[in-house]
Amino acid sequence: MLFRVAASATWLTFFTIATHASGQFSKHTAQFHFESDISDDQFENHYNEPGFELNLDDIRLVQFSLDEDAIWITERQKLHAKAMGKKYLDITDAPSNFGLLFEKPHFSYPPPNSSLVAPMLPLLSIEEMKINLEYFSSFRTRYYNSESGRASSEWLLQKIRNYTAELATPEQKALISVEPFYHKWKQASVIIRIAPNDSAGSDPITILGAHCDSINKENPFLPAPGADDDGSGTVTLLEAYRTLLKFKYIPTTPLEFHFYSAEEGGGLGSQDIVAAYEAEGKVVKGMQQYDMTAWVASGSEETVNIITNGVDAELTQFLTLLVDRYLDIPWVKETTPAGIGSDHLLWNRAGYQACHAFEGLVAYGNNDNIHTHRDRIDASHEFSFSHVHQFAKLAVAFAVELSS
Known part of the structure; x- marks a missing residue:
């Protein structure tokens, strides 16, 4: 394994492992070229920040494209790739039979027709989302293997439990569980489950997901408020859940809200979940990811960007119908260039039907601020809570249309 830094470019040579049907492994090398002046020690804890557990020499198995073999690299090299804008999945701890335990049923989605969604939408509160995001982005960083990352997920868990205690009816409370999902690292994921009394364990689940971690790509020990990425998606789902409680909504099939840890580490938290x-044989009717919902670039049209790669085509088409029916802005479709995206890819990879809607066209995204100390609510007038409000409408619509 070679990691060589030159003045004008960084070259990485890796051992690549490909799994064949016979169960045997073959090895060859692959070379990636990053035009960069990043030094080898940039990601060290030069600031002596306490509360982190990060072994930069840990060896990880990473996939940069769904169409390419996975490669062994160090945690330091993962951070270098993140700094250069490279997206990846870290599949080091994925079971060897991931996605293969049983054949997933395929669902079709009729056009949206619920009479419940429209009267729910006026209950959504922009002010509530702003209050929540101001607090959630006040943690110094939500890096998944830091004490502040742990504290942020503990706050999120308690906030959800407070909503449930204050707003849920006795009938709803009997159906709701709010639990942390613990991982090998410090930050937990959080799962809300609403399951009807007569719902068997095999009933299909509707899942809405967002990731609750953040990272500073320049150095993980630096501040990373993560207001847009992905604090905005987190408060979108928080507000959708609060609205369902206020409306006294009870689904007919299980409904879950997931807040994933360690997405920035390569989808680690959602992969565990x-x-x-899959090991428990759970059936999923549909999963939608909310990763960044706040940015509307100056001079661009306000839209919902429906991602077309790494998703289920039928569920994606259903998503466009939800936007048409319930939102005040149009949708556009885009194929993202990298081939690796957010937590929905782990569901898709395992054979479940998943989809993803993004805050706008990638070219008009919050590209200069995310993964830095500048990813704040007050970074620009382009950070729009009215845009987050549109995605909260979409979350309510997706949750109710698929679970009622």
């Missing part, structure tokens, strides 16, 4: 659900 997908593996656990």
